Amino acid sequence: MELFNRCKKLFEIIDEHAGDRDRSNTIEAVFIFNRDLLDGNFFYITGLYHGVFENCGIVIDRECNYRVLTTALEEEIVSEKFDNKNIYIYKNDGERNRSIHESLKGYRRVGIAYKNITYSYYTWLKESFPNIQWIDVSIAFKKLRMIKSKFEIAEIQHACDIASRVADMIPSFLKKGMTELELAAKVEYHMKLIGAQGIAFNTISAFGENSSKPHYIGGDVKLEDQSVVLVDFGAQYHGYVSDITQTILVGQPPAELIEIYRVVSHAQHIAFEMMRPGVNVQNVETEVRKYIDSHKNFKGRFIHSLGHSIGRDVHDDGYPGEEWGRLLQAGMVITVEPGIYIPGKYGVRLEDDVLIEENGCKVLTSADKELIIHAIR
Incomplete structure (x- = not known):
């Protein structure tokens, strides 16, 4: 069961982060609650993907004892996955608060992800539980989620396959006079038609x-x-989730636009060639940016980062940061999305999802990115 595997690994990372500190002061439990914000860590640690789970949460300790706290709205979904004796169902705010107090009873040091709660909720926790020391475990969750298991990679691959199939359909969708919103609707409809359970984010068209x-x-x-x-x-x-960007040239595009496409395509392949375990992700981005900037007309027009991690969230806590020494590791799944943007004229971005493997990287998305100029009907 993924809950126990992820719980065990989470506390291993927490202890590694604690270093040589007195283990009597170690974190005893972790509390995740979807109060003002939905916390992706809740869905990650529980493995749930149906339901909304507003005002729901989980308490889990280092022995992987857990209690899921949920409203009656999600009772049936939770009961299908977890033992009923570990589920607390409530119908109003009073019952919810009692369930939190009961679930946290006896703990002195509890981990929460500061970055996923509001200040007002943090204040409520401090006032409601004066005997608990709240400790930030945001970095532990980031490290836990950055390296994907075989199960997770298979799920991401499925999402990539769906997006790739639809990406290859896009030229057939294009018709003179259609609107941007019409194209976005077609893309989202066809993803669901072939198995997507939702969209990863609002489609950019x-x-x-x-x-x-x-x-x-x-x-x-x-x-x-x-x-x-x-x-x-x-x-x-x-x-x-998956995350992919296609740029399609139609009609008789200007020579500059064709050149931009070719530069962006080559820049993406520079990144692919560099990506492997132990490589500093910042060095990859630097080389890509250096190549784009070597073209005088496009210098400074790559205006965002090279990519981000994906997983349960489309921006699954960014690229590997200082907690990894900014080094790529096997099992990371990240996007590679160089782009060039000329304000008031046009832009080109090519984006694929990449798995870091032991000896290099594997591109999980498979949509055709060869430069082909399409005629529209």
Whole structure:
């Protein structure tokens, strides 16, 4: 059961982080609760992917004893996965607060992920449990989630396969006069049609000059004969996600746009060639940026980071940071998404999802990224 495996590993990481400190002062339990914010760690540690789970949580100790705290709305889903004796169902705020007090009774040092709770909720915890010392375990969760198990990799691969299949369909969706929102709707519909249980995030669908805005969502702009189409989207499968970006040239694109596409494509392959365990991820990004900047007209137009980790969340706590010495490790799954953006004209981004393996990397997304200029009907 993933709960016990992840619990065991979580406390191992917590103890490693504690170092040589007196073990009598070690963290006794971890508390996760979806109060003002939904905490991805809750879904990760429980393995749940159905349900909303607002105002729900879990207490788990270092022996992997646990109690799931949930509303009646999620009772049936929780009961299908966990032993009923470890489930506390409540119907109102008073019962919820009593369940939290009962579940935390006897603990003196409890871990919570500071980055996933609001200040107001932290204040409530401090005031409600004056005898508990609350300790930040955000880094422990980040390290735990950064290295994917074989099970997780298989789920992510399935999400990547769905997104890749739909990415290869996009040229057939394109019709003169269709809007950005129409294209986004087709992409999301077809992902669900072939097995996605949801979308990883709101689809970015951008035509023409809107493609120079990396986080543009989409509107009623219509597709014209000479344009560029940028679509950034992902599938969600069993709680795990993919993230892919396709840029498609249509009609008779200008020579500069064709050159941008080729530069971005080569930049992505520079990253693929460098990525392996022990490589500093910042060095990979530096080399990609150096290559793009070597083209005078595009210098400084790669305006975001090279990528991010994916897993249960589409931004699964960023790239490996100082907790890993910024070094890539086998089992990490990250995006590689170089781009060049010329304001008011166009942008090109190519994004794939990559698994770091023992001797290099494996690209999990398989959509065709060969430069082909498409005619539209």
